[in-house]
Amino acid sequence: MRTVTFGMNISIDGYCDHTIFDPTEELYDYFTGMMDDVDLLFYGRVMYELMFPYWADVAKSKSGTAGENRFAERLTAIDKVVISRSLDSVDENTRIIRNNPAEELLKLKQQPGKKISLDSVSLLPELIAAGLIDEFHLVVHPIIVGKGRPLLDAGSLQEKLKLKLVDTMVFKSGCVAHHYLKQ
Structure with missing residues (x-):
């Protein structure tokens, strides 16, 4: 079974609005x-619209820094699933799922392949409750x-989720x- x-990125006080961070x-x-171990990205609509077409444009134009360009190229090359009732169109290697995100993620998890990367705050409680998330990677920024x-x-959670810390990395910034694993 695949790993999800x-x-x-979060602030010290637990907020995850991407406009507040300045990644290095x-x-x-x-x-x-x-993303080297990932072959499928699973997005909610809001996160998908935040990430694309921005990163697809950076990948095509090479308009970012060297790190941004590498990130953009890798991100856009991976197949994507977006959960949305309102989107009409998406990028070429992306498909839309209209409902039942937990059921759909379970089906995808049972297929062969590399890891599935989930990037959706709105879907997080439902997918935690369904027991579908195996690993958590939280990057805490030194900002309140x-x-x-x-x-x-x-x-938003009916019961707490116990995690095991397996790795930490401190950046110059x-x-x-x-990095946590579900217990």
């Missing part, structure tokens, strides 16, 4: 390296913002990457 990983080349290299989108809304 969830990765997210080191962080782009970290996330690009994580006091507002924005929290990683999880209060009361002060960011700390935490």
